[in-house]
Amino acid sequence: MVSVVKNADEQAVAQTEKAVIELFVRLAQAIGMQRTVGEIYGLLYATERPLTMDELTQRLRISKGSASQGLKLLRSFGAVRSEYVEGDRRDHYMAEVEVRHLLGGFLRERMQPHLAWGATRLNEIDQLVAALPGDNHTVLKQRLVRLKRWRTRGQRLLPMILKLLRA
Amino acid sequence: MVSVVKNADEQAVAQTEKAVIELFVRLAQAIGMQRTVGEIYGLLYATERPLTMDELTQRLRISKGSASQGLKLLRSFGAVRSEYVEGDRRDHYMAEVEVRHLLGGFLRERMQPHLAWGATRLNEIDQLVAALPGDNHTVLKQRLVRLKRWRTRGQRLLPMILKLLRA
DNA sequence: CAGTTTGTTCAATATAAAATGAAAACAAAA
DNA sequence: TTTTGTTTTCATTTTATATTGAACAAACTG
Numbered sequence: 001m002v003s004v005v006k007n008a009d010e011q012a013v014a015q016t017e018k019a020v021i022e023l024f025v026r027l028a029q030a031i032g033m034q035r036t037v038g039e040i041y042g043l044l045y046a047t048e049r050p051l052t053m054d055e056l057t058q059r060l061r062i063s064k065g066s067a068s069q070g071l072k073l074l075r076s077f078g079a080v081r082s083e084y085v086e087g088d089r090r091d092h093y094m095a096e097v098e099v100r101h102l103l104g105g106f107l108r109e110r111m112q113p114h115l116a117w118g119a120t121r122l123n124e125i126d127q128l129v130a131a132l133p134g135d136n137h138t139v140l141k142q143r144l145v146r147l148k149r150w151r152t153r154g155q156r157l158l159p160m161i162l163k164l165l166r167a
Numbered sequence: 168m169v170s171v172v173k174n175a176d177e178q179a180v181a182q183t184e185k186a187v188i189e190l191f192v193r194l195a196q197a198i199g200m201q202r203t204v205g206e207i208y209g210l211l212y213a214t215e216r217p218l219t220m221d222e223l224t225q226r227l228r229i230s231k232g233s234a235s236q237g238l239k240l241l242r243s244f245g246a247v248r249s250e251y252v253e254g255d256r257r258d259h260y261m262a263e264v265e266v267r268h269l270l271g272g273f274l275r276e277r278m279q280p281h282l283a284w285g286a287t288r289l290n291e292i293d294q295l296v297a298a299l300p301g302d303n304h305t306v307l308k309q310r311l312v313r314l315k316r317w318r319t320r321g322q323r324l325l326p327m328i329l330k331l332l333r334a
Numbered sequence: 335c336a337g338t339t340t341g342t343t344c345a346a347t348a349t350a351a352a353a354t355g356a357a358a359a360c361a362a363a364a
Numbered sequence: 365t366t367t368t369g370t371t372t373t374c375a376t377t378t379t380a381t382a383t384t385g386a387a388c389a390a391a392c393t394g
Contacts, residue, residue: 009300016295016307023288023314030281032199034352048306053371063354068372089362090370097310099317114197121190128183133176139215140183143264147190150266157331164324201382220341230384235342256392257340338393346384353378364367 020046021060031106036066037073041080041095041102050083050092077105100165107158115155122148187213188227198273203233204240208247208262208269217250217259244272267332274325282322289315 006014021042028038039060044051051059056067071093074080079102082091096102122144129141188209195205206227211218218226223234238260241247246269249258263269289311296304296311 012295012299013304016292016299019288019292019295020311023285023292026281026284026288030278036353045310046307064371065355065373066353069353072372097313099314111197114193117193118190121186121193125183125186125190128179128186131179132183133179137180140213143212144187146264147266157328161324203383231341232343232385233383236383239342336394338391340389340391342389343387344384345386347382348384349380349382351378351380354374354376356375357373359370359372361370362368364365 017043017046032110033073033106034066034070036060036062037070040067040070041074044080044093044095045097047095050085050094052088052090052092054090056093077102077109079105104162104165107162111158115151115158118151119155122151184210184213199277200240200273201233201237203227203229204237207234207237208241211247211260211262212264214262217252217261219255219257219259221257223260244269244276246272271329271332274329279325282318282325285318286322289318 021039024042024045025035025038028035028041039062040056043056043060053064053067053071056062056071057064060067062070071080075082079096080093081096082093085092125144126148129137129144132140188206191209191212192202192205195202195208206229207223210223210227220231220234220238223229223238224231227234229237238247242249246263247260248263249260252259292311293315296308299307
């Protein structure tokens with residue numbers, strides 16, 4: 001931007017942009033992602049044309065490192081893709097505006113690993129419990145059975161939610 | 168515990184307890200709660216009889232403050248309840264072993280407010296967008312319509328999940 | 335009622351996480 | 365191949381969050 005003075009339209013656009021970014025910052029924080037990730041996605045979401053990393057760092061006043069890492073994460077989620085622009089060797093990034101990409105990526109990349117870890121850990125605990133002196137500890141044993149049921153349920157819930165997202 | 172030396176059974180129990188606590192610590196962190204909260208719930212989950220705050224602080228080596236705050240949160244979630252023990256004026260806490268209490272409380276107390284905030288914010292953004300110069304910004308307008316649909320969907324998804332938890 | 339026990343709050347501290355930016359790695363152009 | 369523009373990595377710094385513990389308040393006791 002050359003001029004610092006903005007006319008009414010520009011102000012209105014900037015204000016809207018800011019509000020959209022804020023929305024995604026909050027969403028990011030709600031699911032445990034960095035503020036910069038929310039900012040990046042928010043700005044891309046609010047902007048029609050693809051943006052370069054340089055534009056992101058300048059407009060959001062974030063470092064190159066943060067932009068690079070944030071974009072990496074968002075791409076791994078499938079929430080952002082880069083688009084080829086003729087005659088420019090820089091990458092140009094666009095938001096994948098389908099919200100399901102954002103949430104689906106999050107569930108796949110973040111939740112699934114936790115559930116998998118829990119599954120193995122529960123099996124290990126099972127071994128430990130089996131080795132406990134037989135007659136008492138029945139309550140603990142019952143509780144663990146319960147937990148295992150829940151783990152299974154969680155594992156099953158994920159695909160269901162992913163399916164719902166697709167709908 | 169009077170003696171530091173443990174027999175095989177005691178060791179086995181301690182080991183199991185530790186593993187269960189670790190499981191809940193991880194779960195806590197996965198949904199953005201403090202490690203101490205996970206520890207408290209984990210120990211209560213692994214223990215049949217109700218425990219006092221004092222026992223919690225000693226066995227988990229956490230401060231009175233952490234115990235108090237963690238219990239407060241867990242009670243607000245409905246994941247822990249205090250039980251009356253005759254002839255002892257201290258509170259005795261038990262885990263609500265139904266996992267749905269834990270997850271349901273979390274969804275109610277943590278997710279719902281976010282969604283509600285998002286709803287009002289989206290309406291505000293709507294006003295802003297309506298004020299934008301009419302002919303261009305159509306893409307942004309379309310995207311916001313999309314977002315609003317998703318917010319509605321999210322709002323509806325919560326009760327569905329809560330219902331699933333109940334099943 | 336004074337003394338004691340139990341529970342909470344909150345300012346200070348410790349710990350953990352995120353952001354930065356300089357340097358390295360990479361990739362296209364010359 | 366060398367140069368140049370771009371992106372990634374990662375040690376350091378900054379910021380945010382969790383934990384502590386002393387001070388306070390509330391509830392019980394004799």
